[in-house]
Amino acid sequence: MLISEQALRQFTYNIFLAIGCSEAHAHLSADVLLRSDMRGIDSHGVARLSGYVRLWEKGRINPKPNIRIVHQTPTTATVDGDAGLGLVVAPFAMQVAIGMAKTYGSGWVSVRNSNHFGIAGYHALMAVEQDMIGFAMTNASPLVAPTFSNERMLGTNPMCYAFPAGKYPPMVVDMATSAAANGKLEIAQRKGAPVPEGWLQDAQGNYTTDPHALKTGGSLLPLGSDREHGSHKGFGLSATVDILSAVLSGANYGPWVPPFVAFLDPPADPVGQGIGHFLGAMRVDGFRPVQDFKDSLDNWISRFKSAQTIDPEQKVIIPGEPELEAELDRRMNGIPLVDAVVKDLNELAVRFGVEGISPA
Structure with missing residues (x-):
């Protein structure tokens, strides 16, 4: 529909x-x-x-919620979300980061006591609107097993970097640090379809394409899927998100992050408050004139878009392009x-x- x-x-x-x-x-x-x-x-x-x-x-x-700053220096802050919707807590924190960046060149905010904040790209793009580079990341319900493990220890822990361009739309790198986002499993469940091999393992640590595997003790895999294909790198990226979002702010981290699904209770021994985010903004003109940067990024994008492809029918996709195409289509067609x-x-x-x- x-x-x-x-x-x-x-x-x-x-x-x-x-x-x-x-x-x-x-x-x-x-x-x-x-x-x-x-x-x-x-x-x-x-x-x-x-x-x-x-x-x-x-x-x-x-x-x-009474969203408030609980710790601050000129360029850093910690925000307590008072258990509010991450959909409002994260934009509040990004506005704090942008405000600091306007005065001091950059701003960095770690958040505790929040909830799921939607897509990371929304928050990072707030900085782009101010000719800044935006950063947004969050930890999440523990569904991902670290390399060599079958125990859920980390979330899909997405990270996003957004850059303002000139003639091109902003370049947006928005990705989970797991092999796939949990939401993609939910889409497959609704469609009754299997998922690609390499996304999931069952309770014994074997690959599975069953999108319901998490319900029977399975786990998502880190980006890279296994050690031979670089899962240790996905594990490292996810760990970085968890530490910046939660260990730094005082939120719950690792296996203590409360689940998004309501039928599962949060751990009885929390190590922090709610879930955590990390947001940042850097003024481009803190490094070089904004237009010079945009011209160079336009040139970067143009050159990569023209890269020779293995299949002439394919093209190099710049991060953020598929989302922009979807937005144009959906604005017109629903x-x-x-x-x-x-x-x-x-x-x-x-x-x-x-x-x-x-x-x-």
Whole structure:
């Protein structure tokens, strides 16, 4: 089913209002989720809406948080999200980072006591709008086993770097540090399809293509899948995200990160508060004139786009291009939602007494 952006945005806003969010936070939360759907990252858009509602029902999300800075130097800060939606906590923290960068050239903020923050790209792109380079990362529910292990110790722990360009759109490197994001498993589950080999292992540590393997003790694999293909590098990247996001801020880290799914309780022996994020902004003109940088990045992009390919029918894809293409298409034609997501959303509509969704 295709749903118009505006209709889905209004629906999402209504649901966030219904769970007690302020108008400003409902607007912002809806914007973060819709940006994900518009950019073709269906795993982190409105398909996650019912998950936030379930966490709210469990008392694990505070719809009216007192988000505040609890530690600060001129260029660094720690933010406590007061168990709020990461969809509003992370933008608050990025605005703090941008404010410091405007004065001092860069700003770095570690966040504790937050929740799932949507796509990392949303937050990193906030800095790009100010002619800055943006950084955003977060730790997440422990679903990933480190190299040589079959114990879930880390999240998919995404990281994003966003760079302002000139004639080209911003270059956005937004990726999980696991072989695949958990949301892609959820998409496969809804479609009843297997996942590629190398994404998952079962409880015994054997490769599996069953998208439900996590429910039977399996785990996601780090980026690289196994030691011979560089999984130690994915493990190292994921560990870096976990340390910057949580060990630095005082959030829960590693296997103590509370799960996103509401039917699983957080660990009984937490080592911190909520989940953690890490956000940063650097002024381009702290290094060279902005236009000079943009011209050089345009030249970089042009040269890579023209790189000789093995198959003449293929082309080198610049990070961020697929998401931009999806956004242009969906703005014109609507956002595709699978039946399972439509059913899920309309059940929320009935429950909260708001208008349901229908085809564009």
